[in-house]
Amino acid sequence: MFLEGYGPLILRGTWATIELAVLSLLLSLLIGLVGASLKLSSNRLLRGVATGYTTLIRSIPDLVIMLLLFYNIQILLNQITEWLEVEQIVINPFLAGVVTLSFIYGAYFTETFRGAFQSVPRGLIEAALAYGMSPWRVFKRVLFPQMMRFALPGIGNNWQVLIKATALVSIIGLSDIVKATQDAGKSSMQLFYFTLVGAFIYLAITTLSSLVLTWLERRYAVGVRGAEL
Amino acid sequence: MIEIIQDYWQAYLWSDGYRLSGVAMTLWLLILSIAFGFVLAVPLAIARVARNPLIRGPVWLYTYVFRGTPLYIQLLLFYSGVYSLQVVRGNQLLDAFFREGFNCTVLAFALNTCAYTTEIFAGTIRSIPYGEVEAARAYGMSRFMLYRRIIVPSALRRALPFYSNEAILLLHATTVAFTATVPDILKVARDVNSATYASFEAFGIAALLYACIAFVLVWLFRRFEIRWLAFMKPQGH
Numbered sequence: 364m365f366l367e368g369y370g371p372l373i374l375r376g377t378w379a380t381i382e383l384a385v386l387s388l389l390l391s392l393l394i395g396l397v398g399a400s401l402k403l404s405s406n407r408l409l410r411g412v413a414t415g416y417t418t419l420i421r422s423i424p425d426l427v428i429m430l431l432l433f434y435n436i437q438i439l440l441n442q443i444t445e446w447l448e449v450e451q452i453v454i455n456p457f458l459a460g461v462v463t464l465s466f467i468y469g470a471y472f473t474e475t476f477r478g479a480f481q482s483v484p485r486g487l488i489e490a491a492l493a494y495g496m497s498p499w500r501v502f503k504r505v506l507f508p509q510m511m512r513f514a515l516p517g518i519g520n521n522w523q524v525l526i527k528a529t530a531l532v533s534i535i536g537l538s539d540i541v542k543a544t545q546d547a548g549k550s551s552m553q554l555f556y557f558t559l560v561g562a563f564i565y566l567a568i569t570t571l572s573s574l575v576l577t578w579l580e581r582r583y584a585v586g587v588r589g590a591e592l
Numbered sequence: 593m594i595e596i597i598q599d600y601w602q603a604y605l606w607s608d609g610y611r612l613s614g615v616a617m618t619l620w621l622l623i624l625s626i627a628f629g630f631v632l633a634v635p636l637a638i639a640r641v642a643r644n645p646l647i648r649g650p651v652w653l654y655t656y657v658f659r660g661t662p663l664y665i666q667l668l669l670f671y672s673g674v675y676s677l678q679v680v681r682g683n684q685l686l687d688a689f690f691r692e693g694f695n696c697t698v699l700a701f702a703l704n705t706c707a708y709t710t711e712i713f714a715g716t717i718r719s720i721p722y723g724e725v726e727a728a729r730a731y732g733m734s735r736f737m738l739y740r741r742i743i744v745p746s747a748l749r750r751a752l753p754f755y756s757n758e759a760i761l762l763l764h765a766t767t768v769a770f771t772a773t774v775p776d777i778l779k780v781a782r783d784v785n786s787a788t789y790a791s792f793e794a795f796g797i798a799a800l801l802y803a804c805i806a807f808v809l810v811w812l813f814r815r816f817e818i819r820w821l822a823f824m825k826p827q828g829h
Contacts, residue, residue: 422806423799424764427778431799434791530662531768541665548673555673562661562669569660 366560369547376543377564383460383539384529388522390465395472402477413473420470426531432463433535460532468525475517480506482513512583519576523569530565540564593793596784603780604797613775615801621766621776625701626759632706637713637747638739651710658707664768666704671696671772693772701769705762712754716747749820756813760806767802777801 366373401413420428437454444451483506491505533541540561548557602608606616640651658666671693680686689695720743728742770779781798785791 419803422803424767424778424802426764426767427781427795427799427802430778430782431792431795434785434795438791527662530664534768534771541662541668545668545672548676552676554676555669558665558669558673562657562665565662565665566657566660 366547366557367551367553369543369551369557372547373540373543373560373564376538376540379457379537380526380529380539381568383457383464383532383537384522384526386461387464387468387529388525390461391468391472391521391525392518394465394469395476398469398473399476399480402473403480417470417473420467421474425464425467425528426534428467429463429531429535432466433459436462456536460529460535460537464525464528464532468521468528471521471524472518475514475521476510479510479512479514479517483509508583515576515580515583519573519580522572522576526568526572527565593790596788596790596793596797600780600784603783604777604801608775608780611775614777614780615805617774618763618766618769618776618802618805621697621701621769621774622759622763624698625705625762625766628698628702629705629709632702633709633713634744634748636706636710637717638744640710640714641717655707655711658704659711663700663704663765664771667697667700667768667772670700694774697769697772697774701762701766704765705758708758708761709755712751712758713747716751716754717743719750720746750824752813752817752821756810756817759809759813763802763805763809 398413398416401409402417404410436459440452440454487505487509488501491501496504529539530541533539533545544557544561544564545554547560548554551557604614607613612620636651636654639647640655642648670690674680674696675690680690724742724746725738728738733741766776767778769776770782773779777798781794784797785794788794
């Protein structure tokens with residue numbers, strides 16, 4: 364039998380992990396883009412807020428932030444609903460997981476994007492403006508594609524870290540790979556074997572993503588001449 | 593807030609009454625894992641850049657597996673997985689070692705950070721300026737002396753900025769230690785949370801403590817860099 368009958372359970376866990384990671388990636392990419400533009404804006408207040416966010420989040424361990432947010436979002440929400448005198452909203456743990464992970468990794472993506480935006484040569488932007496492009500079009504046609512080339516290695520790194528960080532969500536009660544394999548191991552008395560299976564699934568995911576990332580990096584580097592060594 | 597600090601400051605900082613806990617425990621874990629990881633990583637990094645694939649291959653596999661899986665899974669494997677094996681329980685020495693959550697935690701952390709550190713050191717060994725190696729050869733140094741006097745010291749110095757990152761990441765990673773019943777800062781915070789239900793204060797204090805340790809580490813590594821990377825700076829008169 365496939366994994367002694369625990370195959371479907373583990374498959375569901377794997378799917379939950381992938382879903383969680385991809386959704387968090389998309390949301391944190393968005394936060395990262397917004398954060399980077401705040402950090403590069405000329406408004407001192409916005410810059411300060413973004414700097415505070417990235418410094419604070421990056422100096423506190425992700426698990427601590429997870430627990431802090433996980434327990435407190437609900438309490439805060441309860442207080443708001445009580446104050447508004449409406450019915451209590453119970454957040455689903457999956458959504459809480461996505462929000463917390465995105466909030467944490469948004470800070471890392473902010474730094475990645477800030478560095479990448481700053482690496483785009485000024486001349487390109489000036490040339491685009493000289494062609495009469497609107498600022499939005501400059502962003503879409505010149506700044507963004509160029510920036511992605513510089514940001515990709517960082518994005519890849521963050522993605523790999525994010526995938527591995529999703530292993531922690533079982534601590535806040537989500538049924539991911541870790542939870543599924545631990546449950547399977549405990550009820551079949553083969554904890555060692557099933558933990559290895561979990562590790563192998565993570566290894567497969569990270570291997571696959573590093574292959575995709577290499578391909579993407581090559582794709583975005585089309586037309587860039589490297590130095591011959 | 594004040595009451596929690598008054599009641600639990602000792603547990604948060606160094607002792608919960610009969611053993612190390614809180615900041616002291618986290619630092620002790622960090623120091624042990626970094627020390628074991630570092631000592632193992634230097635020879636492994638040299639093996640990682642070896643020309644012989646039979647030496648290079650196993651080290652590559654080790655770093656690949658340990659960097660490709662989450663530390664939490666590795667900890668679970670060592671803490672609950674290994675101890676569920678009959679072979680381990682049967683052997684007195686292994687039984688005594690794996691029964692202690694602390695030992696399993698240090699083992700998992702050291703192996704994990706060692707994998708990352710090996711890759712860092714291997715990277716800086718590979719990027720050593722060829723002139724340095726050629727000059728050493730021209731002096732007639734043997735291979736061993738070449739490594740001892742030229743390659744390893746230079747590679748370790750140039751690895752410092754990356755190594756400081758790894759140390760911070762390891763500090764963040766030590767938070768999973770509480771799942772193996774090690775009373776680190778987060779374990780204390782969880783206990784405080786379940787005793788007082790003041791989760792914001794309980795975890796907020798933990799977050800502040802971790803941030804302080806991270807800032808101290810950053811400051812410390814900056815001092816190290818000023819001292820040991822002085823030769824990389826542009827020279828003035």
